[in-house]
Amino acid sequence: MRKRGIAALAIGASALLIAGCAPGQLEDDSPQGVQTANPEDFAGEALTYMYFTDGPDEEATRQLIRGFEDMYDVTVELEILPYADLVTSTLNRLSGGNAPDVARLTSLTDFRSDLLVLDPYLGDDYADEFLAGPVQAVFNENDEMIAVPSDLTLNGPFINVNLFEQAGVPIPEEWTWEEMLAAAKEVKDATGTPYAFAMDKSGHRLSTILSQYGTYLLDSDGNALDIEKAEEALQPLIDMMANDDMPADFWLGSGSRYEGANEIFLAGDTPIYLSGNWQVAQFAQNAAFEWAVAPNPCAEECGGFPGGKFMAAFEQSENPALAAEFIRFMNQADNQETFVTIAGALPTRTDLSESGVTYADETTQAAMDVFLGDLRVTPEAGFASNANPAFSASATNLVDAVSLVVSGATDLPSALATLSRQIDDLVAELGS
Numbered sequence: 001m002r003k004r005g006i007a008a009l010a011i012g013a014s015a016l017l018i019a020g021c022a023p024g025q026l027e028d029d030s031p032q033g034v035q036t037a038n039p040e041d042f043a044g045e046a047l048t049y050m051y052f053t054d055g056p057d058e059e060a061t062r063q064l065i066r067g068f069e070d071m072y073d074v075t076v077e078l079e080i081l082p083y084a085d086l087v088t089s090t091l092n093r094l095s096g097g098n099a100p101d102v103a104r105l106t107s108l109t110d111f112r113s114d115l116l117v118l119d120p121y122l123g124d125d126y127a128d129e130f131l132a133g134p135v136q137a138v139f140n141e142n143d144e145m146i147a148v149p150s151d152l153t154l155n156g157p158f159i160n161v162n163l164f165e166q167a168g169v170p171i172p173e174e175w176t177w178e179e180m181l182a183a184a185k186e187v188k189d190a191t192g193t194p195y196a197f198a199m200d201k202s203g204h205r206l207s208t209i210l211s212q213y214g215t216y217l218l219d220s221d222g223n224a225l226d227i228e229k230a231e232e233a234l235q236p237l238i239d240m241m242a243n244d245d246m247p248a249d250f251w252l253g254s255g256s257r258y259e260g261a262n263e264i265f266l267a268g269d270t271p272i273y274l275s276g277n278w279q280v281a282q283f284a285q286n287a288a289f290e291w292a293v294a295p296n297p298c299a300e301e302c303g304g305f306p307g308g309k310f311m312a313a314f315e316q317s318e319n320p321a322l323a324a325e326f327i328r329f330m331n332q333a334d335n336q337e338t339f340v341t342i343a344g345a346l347p348t349r350t351d352l353s354e355s356g357v358t359y360a361d362e363t364t365q366a367a368m369d370v371f372l373g374d375l376r377v378t379p380e381a382g383f384a385s386n387a388n389p390a391f392s393a394s395a396t397n398l399v400d401a402v403s404l405v406v407s408g409a410t411d412l413p414s415a416l417a418t419l420s421r422q423i424d425d426l427v428a429e430l431g432s
Helices: 007-017 057-072 083-095 109-114 132-138 161-167 177-191 203-212 227-242 248-252 262-266 277-286 320-330 333-343 350-355 362-376 381-387 391-406 412-430
Strands: 046-051 075-080 102-105 148-160 197-199 272-276 291-293 306-313
Touching: 046 057, 046 083, 046 320, 057 075, 057 320, 057 333, 083 102, 083 109, 102 320, 109 391, 132 148, 132 306, 132 381, 148 161, 148 203, 148 277, 148 320, 148 333, 148 362, 161 177, 177 227, 177 272, 203 227, 203 272, 203 381, 203 391, 227 248, 227 391, 227 412, 248 391, 262 272, 262 277, 272 277, 277 291, 277 333, 277 362, 291 362, 306 320, 306 381, 320 333, 333 350, 381 391, 391 412
Parallel strands: 046 075, 046 102, 197 272
Antiparallel strands: 102 306, 148 272, 148 291, 148 306
16 A cells, blocks of 8 residues: 555644646556546536435535536436445345446445446546545555545534523533543533433444544554554443443444434434534524533544545446546545635545645634644544555444443453454455
């Protein structure tokens, strides 16, 4: 895998606070030869884009698609499906020989062997347009680019400001995990909300807590789980669900599937909700109360856990050149800026990191500034963990481990010991 300096990420993240070549047919016999394409080359053609939405990002995507269709005189069919169905539906289509041309993905692991190598269309240096952290995940074992990091995400806590004010509990500029949970319980007791704390049922969100306690599921070499630190990190969640301070039925109700707790937060049923920046735009539109993003709590480390979305094309595509050009178009600087400002996302491009982006309104800007501040102190190890091909499956196993403990089927040390063995097996199977 290409070794790219994390120092560039730190520089870009700090700056956040504050047109590449079009692909066509290969110009020559060189594997990296790229010919500038004329828009007329694609006139009359069509492609499919498989997509899941977090909310307002759909509006931004449709706006950009219209621009692409007008520029190239093509048709883009946007196929929207629930995030929970993304992997299964895509795998089924691949096995049936009916793959979409392009897909929005949160992990490449399940599809790596089916993804189109983009270097011949976008150029060997195209990856240098993106920040070092998120771009780590987009290379195959042959050091070829198989996706583009289309937006960067960071996990963090949302606060129901009205509930905190009603309870007379201040929201600090920084806090530890113990302080955050104590404040959440105080607000719950004072206001009578059903819960003190909620979080998405997600191994990615759980990885935020592991990171803050100084451990990870994986690093660039393989299994990185420190069981003792993981137990210290996760036991408070287990205790909260046992005491009804956190909704145990929500956690157990969907098996291994991802489940977002945003509706619990929007209903005013919890003062604190651990999710991520992709919720900002929909909360700005839909929340009936004053809310804010608070800094992540600190334990051994501060900051959040990074993730993001990717755009990738499939080898099965009948028009790979058009698929690659669509990916390039959607992620050129002005278009990515349009997307992230409407969607409430963080940019992945180096140039946007250096110039900065301005979000649509004061509420969104204030929320994103907190995420951007946390990005500056997020450990570099989080990017390596998230980029490991075994991360997605390991994160699912982490969710299962916590579920077994919450249901009373096992204890946390035993569940974590089993999880560690599962991670070893996944690394052996999927590589690192």
